[in-house]
Amino acid sequence: MDLKEKIVSSYVAFEDGVNINSDIHEIRTEAFQNFEKLGFPSKKLEAWKYTSLNSILKEDYSIFPDKEKSITLAEVKKYFIHDIDTYKIVFIDGKYSSFLSETTHDNIDVCLMSSALSKKKYKLVIENYFNKIAKQDNLTSLNTAFSKEGAYIHIPKNTEVEKPIQIINFTTGEESATMLQPRNLIVADKNAHVQIIERHQSLTSNAALTNVVTEIFADRHSTVDLYKIQNDNIAASLVDNTFVEQQSNSVVSVHTFSFGGNITRNNLNFFQKGEHIDSILKGITIIEGKQHVDHHTLVHHIEPNCESHQDYKGIYDERSTGVFNGKVIVEKEAQKTNAYQKNNNILMNNKSTINAKPQLEIFADDVKCSHGCTIGQLDEQALFYMQQRGIPKKEAKALLMYAFANTVLESVKVPEVKERIMKLIATKLKVNIGFNI
Amino acid sequence: MLKIENLQASVDNKSILKGLNLNVKSGEVHAIMGPNGAGKSTLANIIAGKEEYDVTNGTMELNGEDISELSPEERAHNGVFLSFQYPVEIPGVSVTNFIKTSINETRKAKGLNDMPAKDMLKMIREKSELLEIDRKFLSRSLNEGFSGGEKKRNEIFQMAMLEPKLAILDETDSGLDIDALRIVANGVNKLKSKDNAVIVITHYQRLLDYIVPDFVHVLHDGKIVKTGDASLALELEAKGYDWIKEEISA
Ligand SMILES: Nc1ncnc2c1ncn2[C@@H]1O[C@H](COP(=O)(O)OP(=O)(O)OP(=O)(O)O)[C@@H](O)[C@H]1O
Numbered sequence: 001m002d003l004k005e006k007i008v009s010s011y012v013a014f015e016d017g018v019n020i021n022s023d024i025h026e027i028r029t030e031a032f033q034n035f036e037k038l039g040f041p042s043k044k045l046e047a048w049k050y051t052s053l054n055s056i057l058k059e060d061y062s063i064f065p066d067k068e069k070s071i072t073l074a075e076v077k078k079y080f081i082h083d084i085d086t087y088k089i090v091f092i093d094g095k096y097s098s099f100l101s102e103t104t105h106d107n108i109d110v111c112l113m114s115s116a117l118s119k120k121k122y123k124l125v126i127e128n129y130f131n132k133i134a135k136q137d138n139l140t141s142l143n144t145a146f147s148k149e150g151a152y153i154h155i156p157k158n159t160e161v162e163k164p165i166q167i168i169n170f171t172t173g174e175e176s177a178t179m180l181q182p183r184n185l186i187v188a189d190k191n192a193h194v195q196i197i198e199r200h201q202s203l204t205s206n207a208a209l210t211n212v213v214t215e216i217f218a219d220r221h222s223t224v225d226l227y228k229i230q231n232d233n234i235a236a237s238l239v240d241n242t243f244v245e246q247q248s249n250s251v252v253s254v255h256t257f258s259f260g261g262n263i264t265r266n267n268l269n270f271f272q273k274g275e276h277i278d279s280i281l282k283g284i285t286i287i288e289g290k291q292h293v294d295h296h297t298l299v300h301h302i303e304p305n306c307e308s309h310q311d312y313k314g315i316y317d318e319r320s321t322g323v324f325n326g327k328v329i330v331e332k333e334a335q336k337t338n339a340y341q342k343n344n345n346i347l348m349n350n351k352s353t354i355n356a357k358p359q360l361e362i363f364a365d366d367v368k369c370s371h372g373c374t375i376g377q378l379d380e381q382a383l384f385y386m387q388q389r390g391i392p393k394k395e396a397k398a399l400l401m402y403a404f405a406n407t408v409l410e411s412v413k414v415p416e417v418k419e420r421i422m423k424l425i426a427t428k429l430k431v432n433i434g435f436n437i
Numbered sequence: 438m439l440k441i442e443n444l445q446a447s448v449d450n451k452s453i454l455k456g457l458n459l460n461v462k463s464g465e466v467h468a469i470m471g472p473n474g475a476g477k478s479t480l481a482n483i484i485a486g487k488e489e490y491d492v493t494n495g496t497m498e499l500n501g502e503d504i505s506e507l508s509p510e511e512r513a514h515n516g517v518f519l520s521f522q523y524p525v526e527i528p529g530v531s532v533t534n535f536i537k538t539s540i541n542e543t544r545k546a547k548g549l550n551d552m553p554a555k556d557m558l559k560m561i562r563e564k565s566e567l568l569e570i571d572r573k574f575l576s577r578s579l580n581e582g583f584s585g586g587e588k589k590r591n592e593i594f595q596m597a598m599l600e601p602k603l604a605i606l607d608e609t610d611s612g613l614d615i616d617a618l619r620i621v622a623n624g625v626n627k628l629k630s631k632d633n634a635v636i637v638i639t640h641y642q643r644l645l646d647y648i649v650p651d652f653v654h655v656l657h658d659g660k661i662v663k664t665g666d667a668s669l670a671l672e673l674e675a676k677g678y679d680w681i682k683e684e685i686s687a
C-alpha cells in the first residue's frame with residue numbers, strides 16, 4: 001500500500017480520537033478530501049520542481065505512533081536552550097510530555113492545541129484564527145486533516161513575555177518509521193511581544209517525517225520573533241509550513257537555521273494586512289553529504305508603506321543540494337513598499353548544487369524592490385592569507401564561512417540562541433574556535 | 438635560518454624561478470630588489486608555502502629542516518611571516534579577532550593553551566601603540582576598505598603580534614606616506630634581534646634608509662644575478678637595472 005492510501009484509509013481510526021461533531025472537524029474533513037484529491041506533491045508541480053519527496057515517501061510510516069518511549073531529561077537536555085529560563089511545550093511522538101514541559105495560563109496562554117481545540121474558553125480564538133491563513137495545498141491539507149496536537153500560544157494585548165517559549169517535538173520511533181503532523185497556533189494581540197524557539201528532533205535512526213503547520217497572527221504594534229533550529233539527524237525529514245499574518249506596525253522575524261536532516265522544505269509565507277509593517281525572513285543553511293534544504297518564501301505586500309527584509313545564506317558541501325525560491329508580490333495599493341531580498345551561496349565542491357530563483361511580481365509603481373543572488377566559492381587568496389598567519393585550513397575555512405553567514409545572526413535577539421547557533425556552526429564545520437567576531 | 442638552493446618553480450608550465458640560491462642567517466637583513474615580474478613575490482609566496490606553484494627542483498630549509506612539504510600554517514607555526522604585497526580583505530572578521538585566532542592557533546600547534554585574555558589585550562595595546570594604530574581600527578573588518586597604507590601598517594602590526602623568526606616584507610613600503618614609512622620601519626627595527634631575520638623586498642632605497650640591509654640581492658628573470666652590500670641599493674637607485682642586464686648577457 002502506498003503512503004497516500006495508507007493515510008487515507010486510516011482516517012476513520014483517527015476520527016475515533018477526536019470530537020467529530022465539532023466545527024473543527026468540519027475543517028478537518030474538508031482538508032482530508034482536499035488531500036485525498038491532491039495527494040503528495042510531485043516534481044511536476046512548479047513549486048516542487050527541485051525537491052523530490054519520493055525517496056522518503058517510500059517508508060512505511062506509522063501514522064499514529066503510540067509506542068511512546070519514555071525519555072529522560074538528561075538524554076534530551078542538549079536539544080533545549082537550557083542556560084536561561086524558558087517556557088516549554090514539548091511533545092514526544094506527537095503526544096504532550098508534561099514532564100518535559102513548562103506551560104502557563106498566567107495572563108498568557110502557553111499550552112496545547114488539543115485543549116484549545118476542545119475547551120470553550122478558547123473557542124473564540126480558534127474560530128477567529130484556526131486554519132485561516134494556512135494554504136489549502138497538499139501538505140498543509142494533510143496536516144489540517146490530522147490536526148489535533150501542537151503548541152497553542154496566545155499573548156494578550158500590551159504584554160511582553162518575559163522569557164522565550166520553546167516548542168520541541170521529539171520523535172522516538174523505536175520500532176518503525178514515524179510520521180508527525182504537529183499543528184501550532186500563535187496569536188499576539190495588540191502590542192504583545194514574544195520570542196519563540198522551534199525545534200524538531202528525532203532520537204532514532206529510523207526514518208522520521210514531520211509535516212508541521214504553524215499559523216502566526218501579529219496584531220497592531222506587536223512583535224513576534226521565531227527561531228527555527230533545524231539540526232535533525234540524517235534519517236529525519238521536515239516539511240515546515242509557516243504562515244504569518246501581520247497588522248499595522250507589527251514586526252515579525254523568522255530565522256531558520258538549517259544544518260541537519262535529510263530533506264528539509266521550508267514554506268514560509270507572509271501576508272501584510274496593514275501599513276508600516278516589517279517582515280524579516282532570514283536563514284543560514286550549512287549542509288553536506290546528500291542533504292537537501294529548500295527555502296520557499298513568499299511575502300505578499302498588500303498595503304502601502306511596508307517593508308520586508310530577506311537574507312538567506314547557504315553553504316553546500318559534497319553532494320548536498322539547496323533551493324531558494326523567493327517570491328515577492330507587491331499589490332497595486334502597496335505603494336512605498338521597500339522589499340529587499342538577498343540570497344548568497346557558497347559551493348564548497350563541484351558536486352554540490354543550488355537552484356536559486358527570485359520571483360518578483362510588482363504591480364505598484366512607487367516601490368523599492370531589490371534582489372541579489374550570488375553563487376561563489378571560498379576565496380582561495382583569503383584562505384592562503386589566513387593560513388600564512390597560522391590559522392589551519394579547516395579553521396580558516398570555518399572562519400570565512402562564519403563571517404559569510406554572520407549577517408543573518410546579527411538580528412538574533414536572544415543571546416543564548418545566537419550562542420547556540422555559533423556552537424552548532426562550529427560543530428557542523430568540525431572546528432573548535434570561537435566566532436566572537 | 439633560511440637556506441634555498443637551486444630553486445626552480447613554475448605555474449601553469451610557465452617557468453618563473455630558474456635556479457635560485459639564497460642563504461639567510463639569524464640576525465641578518467637581506468634586501469631583494471629587481472624589475473617588475475622578476476619573481477620576487479613568487480619567491481616570497483613559495484617560502485610561505487602557497488600551493489599553486491609547482492616547485493620542480495631545489496631545496497628549501499628553515500633552521501636545517503626541510504620545509505618543502507609543510508603546509509602554509511605549519512610554516513607559520515615555525516616562525517615564517519609574510520607581509521603581503523597585496524593584503525587580502527576578509528569581510529566580517531575583525532582585526533582583533535583575526536589576530537587572536539592567529540595567535541591562539543599558533544600556540545595550539547605548539548601545545549600551549551590560549552593566551553589569557555588579559556595578556557592578549559595588553560599585547561594588542563602595546564603593539565598598536567608601537568605602530569601608532571588607532572584602537573577603533575582594530576574592530577573593523579580585516580583590511581576591508583583599508584587604504585593601501587593602512588593595510589601595510591596592519592601587516593606589520595600582525596608581525597609585531599606574532600614575533601616571527603623569519604619575516605618577509607613584500608613591498609611593505611609601497612603605499613606608505615613618509616611618516617608611516619618611518620613608523621613602520623621603526624616597528625620592524627624594534628623587532629629585530631640576533632635570533633631572527635628579515636627579507637625586505639623593495640623597489641626603492643627609502644625603506645633601506647631605515648632598515649639597513651646586510652646584503653642586497655638583485656633578482657632578475659628567476660635568478661639572483663648579483664649580490665652586494667647596502668651600497669648596491671644606492672647604485673641601483675642611481676643607475677637602474679640595465680647595467681646589470683648587460684653584465685649578465687656579456
Ligand atoms: N599565479 C600565477 N599565474 C600566472 N602567472 C603568474 C602567477 N604568479 C606569478 N606569475 C607570473 O610570474 C612572474 C613573476 O611574478 P612576481 O609577482 O613574482 O613578480 P615580482 O618580481 O614580485 O614583480 P613586482 O615587482 O611587479 O611585484 C610574472 O610574470 C607573473 O605574471
Ligand SMILES: [Mg+2]
Binds near residue numbers: 478479522607
Ligand atoms: Mg611582487
